[in-house]
Amino acid sequence: MAAGAPIRIRLPDGASAAPGPEDTVGSVLARWAPSKAAEFLAGLWEGQPVDLGFRPAASGSLAPLTFSDRKGWEILQHSSAHLVAKAVVETIPDALPTVGPPTDDGFYYDFDVRPLTPPDLDAVRAAMARSVKAREAFVRRELPRQEAERLFARNPHKLRYIAEVPAGEVVSVYDTGGFTDLCRGPHVPDTRWLEGVHILGFSAAETTAPQGRPLQRIRGVGFPTRELLEQYLKLRAEAVARDHRTIGQRQELFLFQEAVPGFPFWLPNGMVIVRELERFVTEHLRSAGYSEIRTPLLYARSVYETSGHWEHYRENMFVSEIEGQEFGWKPMNCPGAMLIFGSRPRSYRELPLRLAEFAPLHRLEASGTLHGLLRVRELVQDDAHIFVTEEQIAPEIRVLLAWIRQACATFRLAYSFELSTRPPSSLGEAADWEKAEGTLRSLLVESGAEFRASAGEGAFYAPKIDIHVKDSLGRPWQTGTIQLDYQMPKRFGLQYQGPDGALHTPAVVHRTILGTWERFVGVLTEHVAGRWPPWLAPVQVRLLPVTDRHAEASRAVAEELSAAGLRAGVGGSDATLPKRIREAELERVPYVVVLGDKEVADGSVSVRIRGTRQSTSMSRAEFVARVLDRVRRREFDP
């Protein structure tokens, strides 16, 4: 860069600066906003993240990056990963670092190393603490390729990454207190920024190491201060307490037995919730023109050869041999729906033909993937198959998108859409897939929804719009799905006679709204933290007589509530009233009603509405009307 060439730096708010030869991004930004300079962990130079130590060599635009900026956040995560790598190498000298990227909610670093143990991790934490205390700077160096190769000669993984750097690009490394890592950067200025780094856990990652041993992954999350980390840990502890497996046990919603891993047992309380959800969906089915069907759970192998499951889904199917013939337990409802459609000639006048089926499905999920209700081997979807003409596709899917949004609003669930396209192992021709993918994409765009494209994640027979919701720890789970299928109708030879008298093949929209009862109840349990909306609560009203003298009156109120279609029960008077109130609170009963002399005398009730921690007096009629209204309207709060 020619000495003396005038450089102008454009800053946010229209400010500008003329840097001297000694100036860095950091010094320019600090002069521009001295009061906020402590928060700047990197800069954005011409739209690209750079170190604070970067020296602009030409005119350009510059903005600061802080932990609150997504890019700044990512830089801190990535620097945290470097810190972990440094600590691991210090602890286990022959560990080979591979990659350590930021993720949606933190970072990880994969190592080619013997399996790690908890004591290793303690040592790693201690080494990290030493680095943080020592305030080690992240120093960038740009190297000739050969020198970089020499530097990482012991580490085949790094050599591979060096080879992947495009010819024109520089190879850069970062030094941190004697540890050097291949890295594009940028980084936070020094390890002081990493005092809030936290290791979440370790596990095996993919097997890409040359010896075939799995890489060891250390996951973590970084914060610039201890206080922010403490806040995060507190939130996380609350999230763990919301785990549906814990609440499901405590509230006796469901259980699992060792004898049938992955097969949920629905207990009476859980079944109440399932039935209410079923009703929620079924009411809609009627008004939206669906018919219900029930088809067999088992089909001969030939059916799955037709559907394509045998070729593309076999490893996930339970198979039984009956009288020498192979039968498969259905993992999806589509074959049954296809067979019904194809059972007689069909007219275009029957379309769209909407066939709903809530049948148990069996999927042989790998043992290591089972996860409470969120990943099971036996499940029931709120499933339907809609047979449509080409023209009917868009209107049908519009209705479905609106319906899904409305359903999520009822549950106050945050959700995101994902467009999943043709997977590597799939049926049919590329042209069909492109057409179907294009239709789904344009409908999503038209709906104004934000969505993520997920290449290659579609079903083997169709691309799909998936709905994702997150569990208490932020892990995403797919619930609803809308799939546009041109393949199965062809393979089953389905046809309808059109107004033109000719035979046509329908398209099929496979769809669920809530997904499966299992996963939806799991996610919802965590979302509401066991505080069920009144319409879903297994027990809606708990009546507590102050003494035995008030038991009769309590039963009378309970009967009145039951007659009105509510789930009400009397809590015996053996324990003290405060204790019974405590029990009801812990059970998260939405309405706790206390009846004593006063209430019996004047026909009122003393109601403790969940979340208020205090009692409200009202007339019985008023109370019943309130609860009924909340329940009928499916209000979220009591």
Added chain:
RNA sequence: GCCACUGUAGCUCAGUCGGCAGAGCGGCUGAUUCGUAAUCAGCAGGUCGGGGGUUCAAGUCCCUCCAGUGGCUCCA
């Protein structure tokens, strides 16, 4: 399925060096009849995940199988 870890009463967990199986909550019984988040006392409750091995002796050490947890892969 892969890697690591975990498995003791219904639940949450203690159990030291290999030497008689423990607590709290819950349950049952009795007393208490109580006004908005825990009344008191007593009692019952265990193939220490299953199987095998080492040992005079195994909850404890070894092997193996099963299940669960966290990830990986995969998926609603």
